[in-house]
Amino acid sequence: NAGVMQNPRHLVRRRGQEARLRCSPMKGHSHVYWYRQLPEEGLKFMVYLQKENIIDESGMPKERFSAEFPKEGPSILRIQQVVRGDSAAYFCASSPVGIDTEAFFGQGTRLTVV
Amino acid sequence: KQEVTQIPAALSVPEGENLVLNCSFTDSAIYNLQWFRQDPGKGLTSLLLIQSSQREQTSGRLNASLDKSSGRSTLYIAASQPGDSATYLCAPEGTGGGNKLTFGTGTQLKVEL
Numbered sequence: 271n272a273g274v275m276q277n278p279r280h281l282v283r284r285r286g287q288e289a290r291l292r293c294s295p296m297k298g299h300s301h302v303y304w305y306r307q308l309p310e311e312g313l314k315f316m317v318y319l320q321k322e323n324i325i326d327e328s329g330m331p332k333e334r335f336s337a338e339f340p341k342e343g344p345s346i347l348r349i350q351q352v353v354r355g356d357s358a359a360y361f362c363a364s365s366p367v368g369i370d371t372e373a374f375f376g377q378g379t380r381l382t383v384v
Numbered sequence: 385k386q387e388v389t390q391i392p393a394a395l396s397v398p399e400g401e402n403l404v405l406n407c408s409f410t411d412s413a414i415y416n417l418q419w420f421r422q423d424p425g426k427g428l429t430s431l432l433l434i435q436s437s438q439r440e441q442t443s444g445r446l447n448a449s450l451d452k453s454s455g456r457s458t459l460y461i462a463a464s465q466p467g468d469s470a471t472y473l474c475a476p477e478g479t480g481g482g483n484k485l486t487f488g489t490g491t492q493l494k495v496e497l
Binding site: 303368380 | 388477482484
């Protein structure tokens with residue numbers, strides 16, 4: 271049973287470009303969470319999704335960031351018009367149910383904006 | 385709003401020592417608390433999950449305790465080894481909806497030969 275798969279592992283974008291980060295949850299998991307870890311800071315919750323639904327996006331920046339988890343395929347975190355401050359590690363986690371359960375994390379995508 | 389504090393922020397010990405890592409949280413309305421390990425440049429590995437109804441959980445040389453009413457959890461590492469060197473993170477899951485975790489900034493552990 272493969273774990274949570276994130277790709278790419280490393281992504282370099284120039285300011286103003288778009289970044290697309292992908293996350294495939296563990297088999298049997300229908301709940302996906304995105305977290306961001308800024309340099310020298312702790313992980314912060316961004317968004318919680320189920321298939322075709324955004325359940326909680328209270329941690330998402332108001333502009334340029336969006337997330338989806340389609341019926342088929344991986345969850346996508348999309349950052350438009352990236353700026354240097356978006357440079358961070360983005361982690362995806364999945365769980366089999368939405369509450370009171372263990373969360374499993376991927377290896378993360380390290381985004382560098384130059 | 386849940387806030388999580390981990391003490392100490394960094395710890396350097398010789399191999400073989402028994403260690404105590406502390407985690408405190410401000411909101412006791414939690415379902416559970418997870419302890420993770422993060423190696424430099426890597427993802428998070430789940431170490432232990434303690435349900436809110438439990439007092440402690442053990443896995444090998446690791447033992448985690450939870451005192452929900454006082455907002456504290458402790459991770460004990462017995463007979464530390466250089467391979468234990470990593471950053472250790474605690475994360476309670478609040479009851480506000482969704483498996484949403486709040487993380488502390490971690491304890492950076494170095495175990496020396």
